[in-house]
Amino acid sequence: MMQSMELFEFSKDIAFDSLFNLFKINFSWTNEEGFILGCNLQMLNCLNMSDFSEIIGKHHSNFSSKSAWENTQEVINTGNSITAEEIHTKENGENVYFLSMKSPIKSPEGKIIGAVILAVDITDRKLLEFELEKALEASQLSDKTKTQFLRNMRHDLRTPLSGILTISEYLENTELDPEKKQYLGDIHKSSNSILNHLNEILDYVKVESGELPIIDKKFDISQMLDDVYRMMRTSANAKNIDFNISIDVSTPRYLIGDGVRTERILINLISNALKFTSKGHVHISLKWIPKSDTRGIAQFTIDDSGIGIPKDKQDFIFERFNKLNASYSGIYTGAGLGLKLVKQFLEEIGGQHELESEPGKGTIFKVFIPYTIPLV
Helix, strand or coil: CHHHHHHHHHHHHHHHHHHHHHCCCEEEEEECCCEEEEECHHHHHHCCCCCHHHCCCCEHHHHCCHHHHHHHHHHHHHCCCEEEEEEEECCCCCEEEEEEEEEEEECCCCCEEEEEEEEEECHHHHHHHHHHHHHHHCCCCCHHHHHHHHHHHHHHHHHHHHHHHHHHHHHHHHCCCHHHHHHHHHHHHHHHHHHHHHHHHHHHHHHHCCCCCCCCEEEEHHHHHHHHHHHHHHHHHHCCCEEEEEECCCCCCEEEECHHHHHHHHHHHHHHHHHCCCCCEEEEEEEEEECCCCEEEEEEEEEECCCCCCHHHCCHHHCCCCCCCHHHCCCCCCCCCHHHHHHHHHHHCCCEEEEEECCCCCEEEEEEEEEECCCC
16 A cells, blocks of 8 residues: 555656646746745756756846846745746847746745746747837737737737646645645636736727627526636635525526626626635625516626725726725735726626625625527
């Protein structure tokens, strides 16, 4: 039995190393003083080095710009995750651009003992961006070029982040060592947070550029809510929040309407509720309000026990880039676009919303969206 366990651990370590060396992303982690404890093969190749001993044990600042090291220091000192563009200058004077995602590593007791760093090489994207900026200044940028650029950005950033999420979740679920499990959990949570912010921004970009037309088609409302639940329950479980979705039995299973906007409205509202709720519950319910044999209104209610919203801020939060309070920066992260999108999507499909909230007593969002019932 002991030999089997040793073989299992040995095989798992090999799998762990192999998976991270497959990433086309620079991956490393440091201790609290900034000395590198480990990295993947991609980072080794990026630095034109042939052996891990040339990196491991050396200080982070030896391989990065001053601003990059300062960002890592901020993560270690504050315990807050950050995402930043960083510039590295090679010995030949050439600039290399990275999108770096950095999160603190904490011991089981909660002490910050280092940082984990993911860096995606976006040099090609930045050079294209510079070219596009020049074209804009000369009034030569076409809508086709803008659209293609945004499509490329969505693919280039979402694909590696989705890969990190999938693999880190698998490794976290199979890891037996508590310390490694903690590290993997931090990677998974940070990557998920970054991906949510990216989706929020890109949704707004698609709306602004007209890439998201209004489409009325038949969709399964029960299946959609189940998909939303499975998508959001990891965030709820991580905070030990009571999270559930209920559908009134009178609600038709199939409706005709804009299912894409409906799903994005719910995701933004639920994500917001989970973000601002540290304990208690986030409950979602659906009630059908019939208006005729073939038409009606779906009432979605998102009820949370979070921090609440003061009366004088309840209109303000629906404007783009606005947050409830600037002092929450670093505590409740986000681009400030989620509720702006909710408001815009509702206006576009003829929906309405109601908001009941009080600081310290939670928030209730009610969303009313008209739909048609299909004949078959």
